[in-house]
Amino acid sequence: MTSDIANPNSIDLEIVETLDEDNRLTRDYVDRVLDAVDEGDLDEVYRLVEPLHEADIADLLELTPSERRGLLAISLGDLMSAEVLAEVNDYVREDIIDALPASQVAGLAGQLDTDDAVAIIEDMEEEDQQAILAELDPEDRAVIEDALSYPDESAGRIMQRELVAVPEHMTVGQLIDYLRDHQELTTEFWEVFVVDPQHKPVGTCKLSWIMRSQRKVPVSEIMKHEQTLIPVDMDQEEVALRFQKYALISAAVVDGAGRLVGVITADDIVHIIQEEADEDILRLSGAGEGDINEPISDSYKARVRWLIANLGTAMVASFIIAQFGAAIETMVALAVLMPIVASIGGNAGTQTLAVTVRALATNQLTQSNTMRSIWREIRVALLIGATIAVIAGLGAGLIFENWRLASVIAVAILCNISLAGLSGVAIPVLLDRLDQDPAVSSSIFVTMITDSMGFLIFLGLAVFSGLAG
Incomplete structure (x- = not known):
């Protein structure tokens, strides 16, 4: 994990020393933050934590003893962001969710991509799940409930619903105008999916191809027809193997009828590859999940x-x-x-x-x-x-x-x-x-x-x- 401190020389020396030579939080820094929490000095907590990257804040929460994590999470205020919640270990997340109001957890989950929101909610107890889902917007709740209906560790659980899909009769100019005019579209994507009238994917267009083509050129002429489609019920380990084998950046997820229902991106697969590798190593030794935060x-x-x-x-x-x-x-x-x-x-x-x-x-x-x-x-x-x-x-x-x-x-x-x-x-x-x-x-x-x-x-x-x- 890396720090988001762009220019350490411009920041107070005390803050710079929060990270050691291996880019890990120092023990003294963690103690200073927890002391400020115990004293109820929220301004000092904010001053110490605010310069950190979300991944480093997640590390801070993981380094905090279990019985004190809830109070730290509350003390962080708006620094306890959706990205931090997505970064922390599953066991640590449970401590945080137990301490935060259901409405705040729902608000954080609503800010995340659907795959990250599902990853947070799927491991909760049924009672906690229902409490969080009840606080979500109806649209977000419907999407997450749909994702939870798929088997655990399947493509349907890890896919994102946020994607861009257009008909093949569009021209490049029409596609660019469509992307600019529809502000509700996702802002982070690598390729545009081209679909037929039944919403079945027929090709993909990389953003670089779109930006380098003339406006009058039909999308069907520049799109790549060959693509790797991921069945919605495919095991996530098999999905990771396909990404590795075909060097994919993203891939369309299709349902049983072949309709486009989501997309899986490389950043999701990196976590899965690590999880599956760790899981196999620990199973060989019979050490269970092998997490130091495990009860x-x-x-x-x-x-x-x-x-x-x-x-x-x-x-x-x-x-x-x-x-x-x-x-x-x-x-x-x-x-x-x-x-x-x-x-x-x-x-x-x-x-x-x-x-x-x-x-x-x-x-x-x-x-x-x-x-x-x-x-x-x-x-x-x-x-x-x-x-x-x-x-x-x-x-x-x-x-x-x-x-x-x-x-x-x-x-x-x-x-x-x-x-x-x-x-x-x-x-x-x-x-x-x-x-x-x-x-x-x-x-x-x-x-x-x-x-x-x-x-x-x-x-x-x-x-x-x-x-x-």
């Missing part, structure tokens, strides 16, 4: 269930070790080396798993190249396994002066890393084919396989080779 109870519930599942898989590995208790007693070196086999396999599996989940999320891994991708990861695993096996085998042989033991651990590591490569790609692909999110539970299965099979292969080879009885 403790929610974090506990999200994390503990996966650790309980991990406890179950660890018990499977322990059971396997117990079956080789006699062998371990006859040779302590087995107990020393067992964790190496399991941990190396687990790390190799995690690497492959991360690559595979990302490939699935970005549509790089599809049904047409699944077998090729699996064979590729197996070959990578074999190369890595051979390298680590040689190093580990030489190390064990030199330390324990037992080259049979060195051979056992080398073979065990090679087999476990190869198995880790196979499971790291096969499990998420299988879950994806079963319409399950591969980022959610793949890591548990991969860990169970690499730990359990690592112990089984190593100890089994030790017994089979006569190294331990």
